[in-house]
Amino acid sequence: MSHLELLSAAAGDPDPRAQRRLIDGARRGELVRLMPGRYVTRSAYDSADEHDRHRARLDAVMPGVSPDLVVSHESAVVVHGLPWVGTLPEYVVVLDPKRSTGQRRRHLQKVGAAGRRVAPVRVDGVDVTPLHVTAVDIALRAPFRTAVVVLDAVLARGVPREALLAELSRRAPRPRAASRARRAIEFADGRAESPGESVSRLCWAEAGFPPAVLQRAFRDSRGAIGRVDFWFEEAGVVVEFDGLTKYRDRGMRGGRTPERVVVDEKIREDRLRALPEVRTVVRVTWRDVEPGGSGPERLERAGVRREV
Numbered sequence: 142m143s144h145l146e147l148l149s150a151a152a153g154d155p156d157p158r159a160q161r162r163l164i165d166g167a168r169r170g171e172l173v174r175l176m177p178g179r180y181v182t183r184s185a186y187d188s189a190d191e192h193d194r195h196r197a198r199l200d201a202v203m204p205g206v207s208p209d210l211v212v213s214h215e216s217a218v219v220v221h222g223l224p225w226v227g228t229l230p231e232y233v234v235v236l237d238p239k240r241s242t243g244q245r246r247r248h249l250q251k252v253g254a255a256g257r258r259v260a261p262v263r264v265d266g267v268d269v270t271p272l273h274v275t276a277v278d279i280a281l282r283a284p285f286r287t288a289v290v291v292l293d294a295v296l297a298r299g300v301p302r303e304a305l306l307a308e309l310s311r312r313a314p315r316p317r318a319a320s321r322a323r324r325a326i327e328f329a330d331g332r333a334e335s336p337g338e339s340v341s342r343l344c345w346a347e348a349g350f351p352p353a354v355l356q357r358a359f360r361d362s363r364g365a366i367g368r369v370d371f372w373f374e375e376a377g378v379v380v381e382f383d384g385l386t387k388y389r390d391r392g393m394r395g396g397r398t399p400e401r402v403v404v405d406e407k408i409r410e411d412r413l414r415a416l417p418e419v420r421t422v423v424r425v426t427w428r429d430v431e432p433g434g435s436g437p438e439r440l441e442r443a444g445v446r447r448e449v
Contacts, residue, residue: 145189145197148172148180175201176248195219195229202233202248203267210235211261211268213252214282217275220264223294224336227287236270273300277308280322286343288325293339296331305329332356337382337427338370344430345371348437349447353380359413366412376444377420379413382430420444 148163163180166172172180179201186194196219199212214234218225232247236254244251261268270278276295280288296302305326309319328346332355333339345353350373357372358365371380410422423443429436441447 144200145181145185145193147175147197147201148182149178149201191229192219192222192225195233198231198248199233199267206235206249208268209239210237210251211254211259211270213270213275214278217269218279218291220267220269221272221275223275224290224339225287226290226336226340227284272298273304273308276300276305277312277322277326280305280309280325281312281314281318285321285325286340288322289329289343290336290339292325292329293331293333296329297333298331302326302329330355334370335382337430340427341371341380341382341425341430341436344434344436345440348440350437350440350445351375351448359416359419361412361416363412366409369413373440373445374418376446377418378440378443378445379419379422380440381410381422381424383424383426 160178163172163178167174167180171183173183173186174180175198181197186197189197195216199216199219203210203212212220212233213236215225215229216234219229230250232245232250234250234252236257236259237244237251238254238257238259240251240253241255242253244253259270259274262271263269269275272295276292279291283291292305295305306323309322309326312319314322328343330342333342334356338355342353342355353371353373355371356368358368360366369379370382372378373380410424413419413422421443423439425436425439428434429439437447
């Protein structure tokens with residue numbers, strides 16, 4: 142994970158002009174103030190993604206807090222490099238083993254953890270809740286689709302579903318939260334390879350479609366075509382989530398230009414359509430699978446029947 146470089150000048154700095162320069166830089170809009178005495182440059186902040194911005198806040202806040210506090214919840218998601226849909230908070234979230242109730246300040250939210258036995262792990266220089274604890278924390282308080290995105294990624298990293306259910310059973314959450322978290326854990330699937338695929342799968346389920354086969358591999362006489370995101374076998378329909386990362390990310394392009402990626406995707410799709418078992422290929426984007434999107438209607442027009 143790339144970190145934004147912090148600029149700091151604590152009160153009592155031997156050179157008071159350093160602190161004044163930072164304050165003036167923030168007033169001019171050249172710096173972003175994360176908390177008193179700690180800043181990042183505006184240009185770096187604006188070009189950073191939401192994970193890196195939150196990590197910068199964490200790096201600014203944590204040196205000044207008690208070592209007993211353990212980074213948790215949304216902040217743990219960032220430290221572990223897990224995917225997230227929605228907006229990350231503009232404060233750092235920690236477990237406080239000395240508190241039975243939570244406390245929220247401007248830059249820090251303490252979650253009461255008295256009575257909980259959490260053995261933190263050290264990740265990238267930070268004491269943080271383990272993956273299975275982080276996932277259950279999110280499942281208990283985040284929106285359902287956000288929880289599914291995190292849980293899919295945690296399963297993909299090798300955390301057993303049984304470990305998540307066992308962690309949930311050790312808690313004493315409210316029945317409604319516990320029921321929702323259990324549903325999210327049971328729905329999660331580590332074969333989803335991106336947040337878009339996770340949200341798409343939830344979209345299909347909520348619309349009443351049968352479960353699709355994930356990451357189905359196809360071949361033709363020329364050899365391997367590749368794996369597809371969703372395969373509705375009975376209908377003969379392939380569905381691909383078409384995110385923009387494969388066109389924008391140089392690493393995913395493998396040295397190809399965005400134009401070459403488009404051409405290769407078209408060739409791949411033509412080979413899929415030529416297979417006798419494939420009736421059609423449907424490509425969906427974030428807009429299609431967001432609430433109110435046209436994804437379900439497109440599947441239905443392609444021939445996938447709803448179960449309910």
